[in-house]
Amino acid sequence: xxxxxxxxxIPDIVIGRLPIYLRALNLLIAEQREYxxxxxxxxxLGISSAQIRKDLSHFGEFGKQGTxxxxxxxxxQIRQILHVDREWPMAVVGAGDLGRALVHYRGFxxxxxxxxxxxxxxxARIGEQIAGLTVQPMSExxxxxxxxxxxxxxxxxPLEAAQEVATQLVEAGVEAILNYAPITISVPDxxxxxxxxxxxxxxxxTYYLTPKS
Amino acid sequence: xxxxxxxxxIPDIVIGRLPIYLRALNLLIAEQREYxxxxxxxxxLGISSAQIRKDLSHFGEFGKQGTxxxxxxxxxQIRQILHVDREWPMAVVGAGDLGRALVHYRGFxxxxxxxxxxxxxxxARIGEQIAGLTVQPMSExxxxxxxxxxxxxxxxxPLEAAQEVATQLVEAGVEAILNYAPITISVPDxxxxxxxxxxxxxxxxTYYLTPKS
Numbered sequence: 337x338x339x340x341x342x343x344x345x346i347p348d349i350v351i352g353r354l355p356i357y358l359r360a361l362n363l364l365i366a367e368q369r370e371y372x373x374x375x376x377x378x379x380x381l382g383i384s385s386a387q388i389r390k391d392l393s394h395f396g397e398f399g400k401q402g403t404x405x406x407x408x409x410x411x412x413q414i415r416q417i418l419h420v421d422r423e424w425p426m427a428v429v430g431a432g433d434l435g436r437a438l439v440h441y442r443g444f445x446x447x448x449x450x451x452x453x454x455x456x457x458x459x460a461r462i463g464e465q466i467a468g469l470t471v472q473p474m475s476e477x478x479x480x481x482x483x484x485x486x487x488x489x490x491x492x493x494p495l496e497a498a499q500e501v502a503t504q505l506v507e508a509g510v511e512a513i514l515n516y517a518p519i520t521i522s523v524p525d526x527x528x529x530x531x532x533x534x535x536x537x538x539x540x541x542t543y544y545l546t547p548k549s
Numbered sequence: 550x551x552x553x554x555x556x557x558x559i560p561d562i563v564i565g566r567l568p569i570y571l572r573a574l575n576l577l578i579a580e581q582r583e584y585x586x587x588x589x590x591x592x593x594l595g596i597s598s599a600q601i602r603k604d605l606s607h608f609g610e611f612g613k614q615g616t617x618x619x620x621x622x623x624x625x626q627i628r629q630i631l632h633v634d635r636e637w638p639m640a641v642v643g644a645g646d647l648g649r650a651l652v653h654y655r656g657f658x659x660x661x662x663x664x665x666x667x668x669x670x671x672x673a674r675i676g677e678q679i680a681g682l683t684v685q686p687m688s689e690x691x692x693x694x695x696x697x698x699x700x701x702x703x704x705x706x707p708l709e710a711a712q713e714v715a716t717q718l719v720e721a722g723v724e725a726i727l728n729y730a731p732i733t734i735s736v737p738d739x740x741x742x743x744x745x746x747x748x749x750x751x752x753x754x755t756y757y758l759t760p761k762s
Contacts, residue, residue: 488755543631
């Protein structure tokens with residue numbers, strides 16, 4: 337495989353599909369499978385096999401005519417491409433219901449991420465223990481992010497506070513933000529932002545439904 | 550516009566982008582804009598303008614040469630296509646941290662969804678009030694889903710319980726499930742399932758980062 341790095345101009349929409357492929361490969365590994373094909377992946381994911389082959393071709397030659405993709409190899413290569421062949425320390429801002437759920441979430445560690453600190457501005461929450469972490473005041477945010485070399489953070493605060501928190505995170509050196517608040521946030525160029533948008537998933541599904549009421 | 554309904558074989562990946570377009574149009578409306586172009590939408594979303602034009606062409610002719618898309622019109626058409634020109638009642642299963650956060654989430658109502666009931670199997674939680682809703686026992690699930698004509702539900706239980714909950718929801722008549730538990734669930738053909746997968750978003754962003762540690 338030829339490693340392209342970040343400099344090659346691969347469409348962001350293609351990058352966005354790599355985690356989906358990785359998730360499907362995780363499942364195949366759990367099923368103790370050794371080989372798969374763009375066809376099988378496509379059927380499982382509702383994406384055309386041509387699209388999958390085209391997406392992967394941006395990063396090198398992974399499949400062989402006849403045998404298809406070696407699952408373990410493709411899995412490892414995509415982990416490297418996405419830089420998740422390591423563990424990223426993360427900060428959570430907001431220790432309300434959602435922040436607590438994120439600190440407890442068991443899906444992060446197996447896939448390259450670990451929450452290492454959690455912040456809130458509510459004196460009633462500061463000092464509280466969540467899954468072994470102590471909720472820290474916002475005044476500690478910059479120093480903790482530096483100390484843990486944190487580049488990735490999740491925002492779990494009320495929507496009115498999300499922009500201010502994002503600004504503080506960026507000032508502290510955070511380069512990638514996953515925002516759970518239902519509001520668009522502005523960040524400088526070069527800082528990544530993604531949104532957890534349950535409504536987009538719900539609307540995707542209601543396309544296929546016939547309303548009963 | 551020619552309304553195609555669900556019968557036309559439009560790729561699911563195209564359907565999945567419509568909520569993203571709708572979200573961008575919401576923002577443009579908030580900015581009091583009247584017209585936009587596939588170019589502008591593409592730049593905001595990191596999707597090629599050709600892709601956007603092709604996606605929308607599955608559903609009819611929305612744009613005009615020269616003036617582009619009328620934002621309010623396109624917004625209304627996509628709402629109709631996705632069946633969110635109405636309000637869908639929803640059930641939440643799981644009244645822990647995440648379930649509580651979902652009941653409180655302010656992003657649903659403005660975009661076509663409303664949580665109308667919440668269930669848990671923990672006697673300590675049953676009867677609790679969350680944002681005006683009373684947590685009900687799982688034994689009430691089927692009757693409440695029927696009474697409210699609920700077709701859409703969200704799973705916010707620990708991963709070990711997610712499959713059993715999904716099965717109960719489908720038996721009760723639910724046709725679309727948004728699963729927050731980090732586990733794949735099996736449902737019969739014809740039932741929609743989507744996943745909230747924060748790790749996919751995180752991995753998308755770490756592609757662009759250079760690890761510091």
